[in-house]
Amino acid sequence: MTRLNKPARAAAGPVVERLDAAALRGGEPFTILYGPGAGDIFVDTAYQVCRLEEALWRLLRAEGYERIVFSSTDHPVYFRDTASRDLSRPGGRPSPARTGGGAGRPVMRTPGMRGPMGTLRVTGGPALAPREESAPLPAPVSAPGVSDPFAVMTLKGYLSRREHRTAVVFAHAEGTLRHYRAERELAGAMDSWTDEHGNGNLWLMVFRRPDLNEVARFVESCHAYPALEALIRQQAGRPGRPGTARIDYPPAAEVERLVHAVRLRTGLPVADWRELDGVVKAMGSHPRTASAWKAWLEHLGDTPGAALGAAAVRASVPGATAGDPRGPWERLEAMPGLDVVRERFEQLRAEVETVRALHAGGRAGHFEPPSLHLVFTGNPGTGKTTVARLVGEIYRDLGLLERGHVVEAKMSDLVASFVGRTSELTEATIDSALDGVLFIDEAYGLSDQRDGFGDEAIQALLARMENDRARLVVIVAGYPDKMREFLEANPGLRSRFAEDNILRFPDYPPPVLHSIALGRLRERGALPAPETETRLLRIVSEMHRTRDEFFGNARDMRTLADAVFARWSHRVRGRVDEPVAPDDLPERYRDYLERPAPDPARLLAELDAYVGLRPVREVLTGLANRQRLRQAHGTGELTPPHLLFTGPPGTGKTSVARLVGTLFRDLGLLRKGHVVQASRATLVGAYLGETARLVRAAVQEALDGVLFIDEAYSLVSDVRHGGYGKEAIDTLVLEMEQWRGRLSVIVAGYPHEMDTFLASNAGLASRFTEHVPFPHYGLDDLLEILRRMAADQGYTLDPEVPRHAGEWLRVVRRADPAGFGNARTVRKLLELMEARLADRFARGGAEAEAEAFTRFLPGDVPPPPY
DSSP states (O other), X not given: OOOTTOOOOOOSSOOOTTSOXXXXXXXXXXXXXXXXXXXOEEEOTTOOEEEHHHHHHHHHHHTTOSEEEEOOSSOSSEESSHHHHHHHSTTOOOOTTXXXXXXXXXXXXXXXXXXXXXXXXXXXXXXXXXXXXSSOOSSOEEOTTOOHHHHHHHHHHHHHOOSSOEEEEETTHHHHHHHOSOHHHHHHHHHHHHHHOOSSOEEEEEOOOSSHHHHHHHHHHHTSOHHHHHHHHHHHTSTTOTTEEEOOSOOHHHHHHHHHHHHHHHOOOBSOGGGXXXXXXXXXXXXXXXXXXXXXHHHHHHSTTOOBSHHHHHHHSTTXXXXXXXXXXXXXXXXXXXXXXXXXXXXXXXXXXXXXXXHHTTOOOOOOOOOOOEEEEEOTTSSHHHHHHHHHHHHHHTTSOSSOOEEEEOGGGTOOSSTTTHHHHHHHHHHHHTTEEEEEETGGGTTTOTTSHHHHHHHXXXXXXXXXXXXXXXXXXXXXXXXXXXXXXXXXXXXXXXXGGEEEEOOOOHHHHHHHHHHHHHHTTOOBOHHHHHHHHHHHHHHHHTOOTTOOTHHHHHHHHHHHHHHHHXXXXXXXXXXXXXXXXXHHHHTTSOOOOOOHHHHTGGGGGSSSOHHHXXXXXXXXXXXXXXXXXXOOOOOOOXXXXXXXXXXXXXXXXXXXXHHHHHTTSOSXXXXXXXXXXXXXXXXXXXXXXXXXXXXXXXXXEEEEEETGGGGGTTGGGTOSHHHHHHHHHHHHHHTTTSEEEEEEEOHHHHHHHHHTSTTHHHHOOEEEEOOOOOHHHHHHHHHHHHHHTTOEEOTTHHHHHHHHHHHHHHHOTTTOOTHHHHHHHHHHHHHHHHHHHHHTXXXXXXXXXXXXXXXXSOOOOO
């Protein structure tokens, strides 16, 4: 990729870096130039400002072309130098290098044409020898009275002859191809030239289109030039695209020459000569034509008091770094927490500097640079995009990239919504990044495309990463796990990104996050009071402690600071000298602050609505008291415990699990306190590897809350038969440890079966330290539950009903003790009683009053089923 060992080509005069002479040597029937710079002005190494035709003329002359002929709609045949014109006249003296004879008798310029004297042509005087010229004429010299059909024959004749090395140039190819009044003849000439090329002559066309596929689409729309269209489409898909070249925006070296050319001509002042290099580099990395820069510089020079400097460029170029006097290495050094990233770039710099020294001493041959494509993994807001922009500057300063600009591509820049368009879209985006960096954030979106178009983009990207490795650096970024899956989705991706170039961007620690939030407030002119700074640190620390994979780091800090600023500005209005007070902290962030110790009696009041849960209340009261004690002593908060609920069905385990989430939230043990219910059906997959993913997904959903697994013993029911329940338990144990402090897991089931569950993994017993028993309800408790359930539905009980209902419950429990459902069985009894009440109501006829049937009578209690 580096040009360290590339020998310089001897040039006949000033050159323009954007015009690649290698395209002229492709050996193809047509040389195609295109790109955003095709209609631009150019500043050569002699500081001459010229237009495209002049620049092309110099390039072609330097490549040894003796006769350079231009053609356009207005001027079918014209020249930019007298030597080319003279060589095109009848009897024009041939170059000694191509033929040994002198000028012969004047003949028709186009083979096959005949006049009154056959092929002889009457001339007005002797032919003049061509003169050596070092610069094109300021204005084109046209061949007078040439019609389009005759022009085609003339140009074809020039190309077919070998006595003078000839280049035919369509500098405005779109207009020439679209409006030529001899389409059929021109198409025929192209067909013939496609078959006959190879004699050292050249047919060059310049299209003002951004990419080669756009050129192909334009030629196709002409419906006249199939040979040209076929060649362009073929070249678009070939490695290196021989015979084609993209004319890009001006690099920094050309921009610098433009600056001095305008400065010397207009007297444009420079604000600070020490920062001019950085200013020029910032200009050169921005996608703007030399014409636009020239107009801007001239306008700046005409503005009283204005000068070229960082401030002026910063105002003109969005996101320009010209205002920062530090170089890219200094800015990278100032970014916290990126030691691994800095170390990798230091290694690269050392390698490049070593290679330079070896080449200077003649001790090294061909230099193949290390892989430069990068993978950035990390959460949002960790500096990935900022570092990607710095990479462009770093690689440019190391001589690995020409411009070092960064193109930040979205999925819509790479993937189309219909077949056949994606590769063209990707190619165009890559073209815009040539000589710089293509940065694709959340790149796994390419492999997640269900319609398959993402894979089409990946294939195009892989090809260009290899074919344009000297001009293109690709950086892909995203969440660590998803980027790992992305690289594994295609074998070619892993081979393009070296293992050493997969760089992890860690989350910022709380002190750094705190400084970012404070810096944002101060940047906006708001000064926090000391107490506000202290509370902000608590908020930031808790946000960091409870962060998930989507935590936004610096991005979230800016959001926090902006929310504080909005609340502060609403309070102070115009009194901007007032500091930011603690009351200016938004409500949604106050959940992160330490809460005052709540009264356990108030927290557990909701348990009073449940019957027969005294053992549960005792355990939870003990937890609440321990938390209050720690807060009083300032010894830190308890870690939310994992709980084991044991008891038969219908004893309130699920309802209490929901209360535990609220209790732990109010105690400050969990930030959200929501409850996620899971079971074997939602945790155990059907094939190897699926179970672990399901368990991790359930844990992620429950973070900062409670994961409740009822009948947890069912997870081990298939262990002896090689099922995946053991994988679920093993994964659960690992997740409980990883998310300690942010998750409470509650497992529930029958006492004996739960003992089996705990014995299935050595890590379970030590993690479920709090056992909460849910005993069978006594008869009085069951009857109280019946009364409350009936009341909830608007019914009352006759005084004799509890006696009959109690007998029914005793018989059912005695007949099937293990299957007795406690509150669930009570609910079943209530449904049976309501059915008998409904029958009684129906027998009452039309005169029956609904109010008379809101009271259960002894006869509404069914007889025991056994």
